[in-house]
Amino acid sequence: MSHAPQGRLRFLTCGSVDDGKSTLIGRLLFDTKQVFDDQWQTLRSDSRRFGTQGEAPDLALLVDGLQAEREQGITIDVAYRFFSTPKRAFIVADAPGHEQYTRNMAVAASTADCAVVLADARKGVLTQTRRHSRIVALMGVKRVLLAVNKMDLVGWDAARFAEIAADYAALAQTLGLTVQAVPLSALGGDNLTARSAQTPWYDGPTLLEWLEQAPLCRQDDEAPLRLPVQLVLRPSSEFRGYCGTVAQGRVRAGDRVRVQPSGVKATVAAVRIGFEEVAQAGPADAVCVTLQEERDISRGDVLVAADSPIEQAEQFHAHVVWVGEQPLLPGRPYWLKLHHRTVGAVVSSLRHVVDVDTGAHLSAREVAMNGIAAVHLSVDRPLPFMPYSASRELGNFILIDRLTQATVGAGMIDFALRRDSNLHWQALAVDKAARAALKHQQPRCVWFTGLSGSGKSTLASLLEKNLHAQGRHTYVLDGDNVRHGLNRDLGFTEGDRVENIRRVAEVARLMVDAGLMVIVSFISPFRAEREWARSLFAPGEFVEVFVDTPLAECERRDPKGLYAKARRGEIPAFTGISSPYEAPLNPEFLVQTTSATPEALAEQIAQSL
Numbered sequence: 001m002s003h004a005p006q007g008r009l010r011f012l013t014c015g016s017v018d019d020g021k022s023t024l025i026g027r028l029l030f031d032t033k034q035v036f037d038d039q040w041q042t043l044r045s046d047s048r049r050f051g052t053q054g055e056a057p058d059l060a061l062l063v064d065g066l067q068a069e070r071e072q073g074i075t076i077d078v079a080y081r082f083f084s085t086p087k088r089a090f091i092v093a094d095a096p097g098h099e100q101y102t103r104n105m106a107v108a109a110s111t112a113d114c115a116v117v118l119a120d121a122r123k124g125v126l127t128q129t130r131r132h133s134r135i136v137a138l139m140g141v142k143r144v145l146l147a148v149n150k151m152d153l154v155g156w157d158a159a160r161f162a163e164i165a166a167d168y169a170a171l172a173q174t175l176g177l178t179v180q181a182v183p184l185s186a187l188g189g190d191n192l193t194a195r196s197a198q199t200p201w202y203d204g205p206t207l208l209e210w211l212e213q214a215p216l217c218r219q220d221d222e223a224p225l226r227l228p229v230q231l232v233l234r235p236s237s238e239f240r241g242y243c244g245t246v247a248q249g250r251v252r253a254g255d256r257v258r259v260q261p262s263g264v265k266a267t268v269a270a271v272r273i274g275f276e277e278v279a280q281a282g283p284a285d286a287v288c289v290t291l292q293e294e295r296d297i298s299r300g301d302v303l304v305a306a307d308s309p310i311e312q313a314e315q316f317h318a319h320v321v322w323v324g325e326q327p328l329l330p331g332r333p334y335w336l337k338l339h340h341r342t343v344g345a346v347v348s349s350l351r352h353v354v355d356v357d358t359g360a361h362l363s364a365r366e367v368a369m370n371g372i373a374a375v376h377l378s379v380d381r382p383l384p385f386m387p388y389s390a391s392r393e394l395g396n397f398i399l400i401d402r403l404t405q406a407t408v409g410a411g412m413i414d415f416a417l418r419r420d421s422n423l424h425w426q427a428l429a430v431d432k433a434a435r436a437a438l439k440h441q442q443p444r445c446v447w448f449t450g451l452s453g454s455g456k457s458t459l460a461s462l463l464e465k466n467l468h469a470q471g472r473h474t475y476v477l478d479g480d481n482v483r484h485g486l487n488r489d490l491g492f493t494e495g496d497r498v499e500n501i502r503r504v505a506e507v508a509r510l511m512v513d514a515g516l517m518v519i520v521s522f523i524s525p526f527r528a529e530r531e532w533a534r535s536l537f538a539p540g541e542f543v544e545v546f547v548d549t550p551l552a553e554c555e556r557r558d559p560k561g562l563y564a565k566a567r568r569g570e571i572p573a574f575t576g577i578s579s580p581y582e583a584p585l586n587p588e589f590l591v592q593t594t595s596a597t598p599e600a601l602a603e604q605i606a607q608s609l
């Protein structure tokens with residue numbers, strides 16, 4: 001094998017179940033397997049240099065799918081296979097076309113340079129073909145080979161091939177894909193690795209020729225440097241190295257760099273790959289950079305060319321592929337991880353859900369598993385980023401459930417929202433401490449949660465009376481009254497409850513900032529929102545009170561007759577009956593209303609404040 005491969009092309013294959021995908025991949029592997037051993041050696045030596053598996057080959061080097069997603073650990077059903085020819089090495093990702101295909105395909109496509117879309121010559125372009133092509137295009141793949149397979153079963157009919165190719169070309173145009181259609185038979189090996197005698201009328205490339213020539217995505221070493229910091233190495237007080245994989249551009253000793261988001265500048269002292277000092281490094285190189293100056297840099301920062309910063313924002317327009325079992329709900333807090341930076345995030349608005357069959361934009365209030373949506377995202381700290389179209393490494397993120405730590409979404413940033421740069425937090429001369437001092441009190445948010453009829457309102461009202469009598473400045477936010485004003489537009493779906501609590505928590509925060517002792521009394525059935533509410537306050541400021549009255553007792557009390565109605569089926573999604581209540585795991589107070597009077601309970605809580 002005298003020729004060095006021209007880089008390593010990653011592609012994915014997609015098609016409907018019977019289109020012949022496995023045969024095609026099997027054939028490719030079989031026809032090229034004579035060099036497989038050589039390549040395996042390369043992988044082994046690569047693994048020793050860059051890998052994390054010691055002597056064993058680090059397959060992750062082949063499969064660095066959604067980077068963050070992999071670190072997070074989520075099972076994605078994608079098979080990666082490896083083969084090579086004298087011209088090039090290939091990694092083919094095979095995403096099963098059946099269940100969960102959206103998320104599997106999205107993950108596979110997120111690192112692919114191109115895609116091979118199969119169509120059965122007898123069936124032509126099907127709904128599935130459209131669906132897969134749309135997902136592939138959304139994930140940033142620009143080039144597609146349309147493999148019109150089973151041409152032998154249509155008698156190698158040139159007209160049939162031309163018809164399918166034209167059909168697909170029309171779709172490709174709407175998706176912004178560049179297409180090469182190839183007539184082939186995976187079974188017979190025609191036009192796969194060798195030109196077929198059956199298609200004298202076809203003068204385009206074979207499938208393999210096309211793959212050998214297809215441009216790689218990651219070749220942008222002309223671009224300014226972008227190096228997300230994955231790890232800060234400090235083996236001794238003398239040495240501080242910043243490690244990560246170069247996303248774009250080159251880095252050399254002497255280069256001026258800027259640290260984002262802080263903005264401080266520094267000069268590169270040395271660049272290492274493994275233990276070796278190198279003159280320079282480029283895209284996809286895993287490097288360790290040292291600086292001449294001492295700087296405060298941590299994981300999640302990005303080193304960029306000093307004169308060419310990337311954007312930073314807190315609000316984005318993005319696309320999300322939802323992989324969570326629970327639906328995506330606007331207003332619910334998630335963690336967002338972009339390159340190596342993790343921040344708090346909420347979907348501030350759900351713009352639309354994409355119908356993958358037709359491309360239509362549908363309005364929706366939540367996104368189910370495998371759904372794809374356009375959203376506005378708001379994060380709690382400035383995030384250096386690039387649009388996904390300009391950099392997959394700096395433009396793709398994952399969303400993580402705050403409670404289970406499971407990955408629930410994979411996303412692509414489209415652009416920062418303009419309003420972001422015009423919104424500035426007002427620093428005011430009089431602050432919370434000053435306001436609280438004037439009132440001679442410690443501001444607090446006392447958060448009552450529990451079933452309807454558990455006793456929240458009764459206790460909240462008694463607590464306020466008690467505090468007021470001590471000269472405290474208080475305010476009660478109660479579900480029943482807030483739902484008549486600020487939250488009049490909200491009902492009792494999961495999404496509406498999430499938004500209900502989000503708004504109330506924000507209002508409570510403002511009131512605590514005003515120096516008040518705020519008492520919140522809402523069912524607030526979900527842990528995620530209560531935990532997020534807690535995160536808005538300083539340590540010790542948020543006091544969660546779980547009014548732990550058994551459902552049977554609440555139902556017996558039924559102060560508003562709602563349980564009776566709910567049992568008769570007249571109220572849909574009633575908490576405790578037909579809608580869930582997630583009890584707090586570590587509340588500051590657990591209150592049992594069946595064994596003490598409301599007055600005694602309120603007194604106990606007041607004492608502790």
Ligand SMILES: Nc1ncnc2c1ncn2[C@@H]1O[C@H](COP(=O)(O)OS(=O)(=O)O)[C@@H](OP(=O)(O)O)[C@H]1O
Nearest residue numbers: 452453479492497500522523524525572573574575
């Ligand atoms: N479907 C359904 N489920 C639960 N509750 C219902 C429902 N429909 C109306 N109500 C009445 O609304 C009050 C609860 O509102 P909240 O804002 O506290 O609910 S939530 O936190 O958004 O879940 C609740 O008041 P409380 O009894 O004070 O809890 C009920 O009176």
Ligand SMILES: Nc1ncnc2c1ncn2[C@@H]1O[C@H](COP(=O)(O)OP(=O)(O)O)[C@@H](O)[C@H]1O
Nearest residue numbers: 451452453454455456457458559593596597598
């Ligand atoms: N120890 C107690 N604490 C609070 N409420 C109690 C207690 N014992 C009985 N109750 C009764 O339970 C009912 C609770 O209703 P409410 O305070 O409106 O509940 P919620 O606001 O949680 O829906 C009231 O009728 C109240 O008098």
